[in-house]
Amino acid sequence: xxxxxxxxxxxxxxxxxxxxxxxxxxxxxxxxxxxxxxxxxxxxxxxxxxxxxxxxxxxxxxxxxxxxxxxxxxxxxxxxxxxxxxxxxxxxxxxxxxxxxxxxxxxxxxxxxxxxxxxxxxxxxxxxxxxxxxxxxxxxxxxxxxxxxxxxxxxxxxxxxxxxxxxxxxxxxxxxxxxxxxxxxxxxxxxxxxxxxxxxxxxxxxx
Ligand SMILES: [Ca+2]
Numbered sequence: 001x002x003x004x005x006x007x008x009x010x011x012x013x014x015x016x017x018x019x020x021x022x023x024x025x026x027x028x029x030x031x032x033x034x035x036x037x038x039x040x041x042x043x044x045x046x047x048x049x050x051x052x053x054x055x056x057x058x059x060x061x062x063x064x065x066x067x068x069x070x071x072x073x074x075x076x077x078x079x080x081x082x083x084x085x086x087x088x089x090x091x092x093x094x095x096x097x098x099x100x101x102x103x104x105x106x107x108x109x110x111x112x113x114x115x116x117x118x119x120x121x122x123x124x125x126x127x128x129x130x131x132x133x134x135x136x137x138x139x140x141x142x143x144x145x146x147x148x149x150x151x152x153x154x155x156x157x158x159x160x161x162x163x164x165x166x167x168x169x170x171x172x173x174x175x176x177x178x179x180x181x182x183x184x185x186x187x188x189x190x191x192x193x194x195x196x197x198x199x200x201x202x203x204x205x206x207x
Contacts, residue, residue: 028125028132031056039066043088044095052121052136059130060098060158061091065123067116067136070104078107081114083138087156098159103152108142113149115139117202120153127189133157135195137202139168146206148173153199155191162187164195168205175203 032055039053040046043064052067068084082104089096104114120137127133134156141149148167155162166178178199184192 028123029057031123033121034064036066036068039064040068043086045086045088049084051116052118054121054123054134056123056132058125058132060089060132063087063089063098063123063132063134065121065134065136065156067118067121069115071112071114074107078109079112080104080106080108081112081140083114083116083140085116085136085154085156087134087159099156099161101154101156101161103138103140105140105142110142110144113139113141113143120198120202124191124194126191126194129188131158133188133191135198137199139205146170146172149205151178151199151203153178153195153202155187155195157188157191162191162195164199166199166203169203170206175200 034053034055036050036053037047040050043066045066049068049070050066051069054065056063066086071079071081073079082102085101087098089098105112115138117137117139120135123132123134125132135153137151137153139149139151148170151166151168153164163181164178165181166176169175180192
């Protein structure tokens, strides 16, 4: 996501408000992309491997999201890779972890992929409850050909995790819609449809 997209995201959130004087409790404020390193430092975590950073304020306080990737060569034949997402909130002097996400691929003897889609990192408040819903997408694969990668979209709200699990689409394999967990009805109001659209937009690979 570019900075202009971050701005339009904030704008979009703001325009969902009715009336000229929106209440602070039902909108996000000060949404901005951070350099990955600055985001990590702000969140009090190791900046090694940081690839994405986002800051926003909501009813919880000052939020920072950091995306990191690690790749380790285990021996000459295999490697392992991880994606790590940390969502922390600063409320006064206190720094609190709202959610940590850890996923990856272990001992891959072929081509390893454990990467975020950097442009996917965004925040919205689809259900207008004043708490931001952070969205990001990552891909995992261990493959020796052009088969699809596993693709996951995560939505984090107030420490709760909502996920779409599916795969990328390639010129050789038909796209299938991902499966939600929990079920679509349990997602924040209006969030599931938007998340599904975003998943589809980001699914193409090798094209
Ligand atoms: Ca919300």
